[in-house]
Amino acid sequence: xxxxxxxxxxxxxxxxxxxxxxxxxxxxxxxxxxxxxxxxxxxxxxxxxxxxxxxxxxxxxxxxxxxxxxxxxxxxxxxxxxxxxxxxxxxxxxxxxxxxxxxxxxxxxxxxxxxxxxxxxxxxxxxxxxxxxxxxxxxxxxxxxxxxxxxxxxxxxxxxxxxxxxxxxxxxxxxxxxxxxxxxxxxxxxxxxxxxxxxxxxxxxxxxxxxxxxxxxxxxxxxxxxxxxxxxxxxxxxxxxxxxxxxxxxxxxxxxxxxxxxxxxxxxxxxxxxxxxxxxxxxxxxxxxxxxxxxxxxxxxxxxxxxxxxxxxxxxxxxxxxxxxxxxxxxxxxxxxxxxxxxxxxxxxxxxxxxxxxxxxxxxxxxxxxxxxxxxxxxxxxxxxxxxxxxxxxxxxxxxxxxxxxxxxx
Ligand code: GCO
Ligand code: MG
Numbered sequence: 001x002x003x004x005x006x007x008x009x010x011x012x013x014x015x016x017x018x019x020x021x022x023x024x025x026x027x028x029x030x031x032x033x034x035x036x037x038x039x040x041x042x043x044x045x046x047x048x049x050x051x052x053x054x055x056x057x058x059x060x061x062x063x064x065x066x067x068x069x070x071x072x073x074x075x076x077x078x079x080x081x082x083x084x085x086x087x088x089x090x091x092x093x094x095x096x097x098x099x100x101x102x103x104x105x106x107x108x109x110x111x112x113x114x115x116x117x118x119x120x121x122x123x124x125x126x127x128x129x130x131x132x133x134x135x136x137x138x139x140x141x142x143x144x145x146x147x148x149x150x151x152x153x154x155x156x157x158x159x160x161x162x163x164x165x166x167x168x169x170x171x172x173x174x175x176x177x178x179x180x181x182x183x184x185x186x187x188x189x190x191x192x193x194x195x196x197x198x199x200x201x202x203x204x205x206x207x208x209x210x211x212x213x214x215x216x217x218x219x220x221x222x223x224x225x226x227x228x229x230x231x232x233x234x235x236x237x238x239x240x241x242x243x244x245x246x247x248x249x250x251x252x253x254x255x256x257x258x259x260x261x262x263x264x265x266x267x268x269x270x271x272x273x274x275x276x277x278x279x280x281x282x283x284x285x286x287x288x289x290x291x292x293x294x295x296x297x298x299x300x301x302x303x304x305x306x307x308x309x310x311x312x313x314x315x316x317x318x319x320x321x322x323x324x325x326x327x328x329x330x331x332x333x334x335x336x337x338x339x340x341x342x343x344x345x346x347x348x349x350x351x352x353x354x355x356x357x358x359x360x361x362x363x364x365x366x367x368x369x370x371x372x373x374x375x376x377x378x379x380x381x382x383x384x385x386x387x388x389x390x391x392x393x394x395x396x397x398x399x400x401x402x403x404x405x406x407x408x409x410x
Contacts, residue, residue: 002063003027007055009047011390014352018043018390019324022091035094036327037087049088066096070299081272086296093297101375112337119367120335122346123159124152156365161214164199176403184401204236212239219246219409230260240265246409253284265289268318280311287342291318305338314342321347325357329378332361356384
């Protein structure tokens with residue numbers, strides 16, 4: 001019997017975004033597994049949970065018993081379904097699936113039922129916003145957007161997420177703030193709505209049906225405004241409208257569903273099955289978008305994918321820069337082996353990630369492809385990772401505020 005000999009968490013930021021990787025070493029010399037536990041806003045706490053709770057709980061356990069370990073480790077803290085411990089468990093869970101694939105000498109997608117497609121079509125982010133492009137701020141939003149769209153069309157992408165500025169037109173609204181307003185990232189929800197419709201109108205008028213358009217509301221509207229935006233965007237035939245409600249207001253999806261045929265995607269903020277169960281059972285969304293490590297790893301994600309198939313809901317796993325290449329590869333293993341696959345979000349890797357994570361999935365002509373190595377197929381260079389320490393700086397963009405200074409869910 002091969003057992004778990006050691007469990008370690010590594011925090012590294014090769015593309016300047018904090019990632020958490022879990023390594024499970026086994027009693028078999030040279031046999032280890034890697035998993036993603038990335039919750040970028042609280043990376044330190046996840047790493048602590050891995051080393052101080054998962055390790056003492058699981059060292060010595062039989063690596064083959066993935067389901068039993070997942071069920072026991074999920075309920076071991078008694079309180080469950082929270083972001084920190086779900087991510088810690090995800091890192092171990094994915095690593096155990098990686099080990100199982102290595103022991104079976106098969107890529108993970110074979111263990112999940114084999115391929116139903118060769119590559120996963122992706123969508124890319126065109127946002128009229130950039131932290132690195134020196135031209136940002138010197139071009140109009142539309143010029144910036146068109147430049148990004150042309151670049152993605154050039155690379156063969158057929159799906160593009162269109163945003164007008166960072167999460168809905170973040171603008172310094174000095175004139176509208178009350179005296180003494182607290183600091184934050186201010187935005188005006190109604191201005192965001194107007195600008196989004198105008199921007200998508202510009203894109204559809206200029207590019208026609210050359211590519212599918214997606215948009216991410218990022219839970220930034222009051223529910224009734226989300227209903228209005230879904231209706232206002234109907235003429236533009238979006239591929240989907242994402243996160244138009246915060247998790248706390250998902251019951252409003254019934255109203256949106258009743259009044260609009262804009263396809264709906266939701267899920268990156270979910271941790272607890274009770275958050276998605278009703279939406280899927282009542283067919284109130286079209287795409288499930290969970291961040292796989294936030295729900296506890298591949299074990300719950302494949303069960304969620306299978307549940308969704310029964311209700312005509314497709315997958316669109318969360319795939320931003322704050323998922324490690326290991327997590328992205330697990331997304332793609334599911335993409336390749338799921339009949340009810342929808343689309344794969346693809347933030348792309350910079351050189352740092354490519355160096356630290358040998359075997360990253362590859363983007364070619366609008367599709368991502370896996371190598372056929374056993375297990376997840378991505379390795380982790382611990383030495384190289386040391387060159388990219390994670391920043392202790394807390395995110396500022398999640399301190400979103402409305403014009404009168406009211407805090408807004410980001
Ligand atoms: C997306 C997400 C991201 C999140 C980020 C939070 O659709 O990719 O909305 O942009 O904001 O992953 O850390
Ligand atoms: Mg999103």
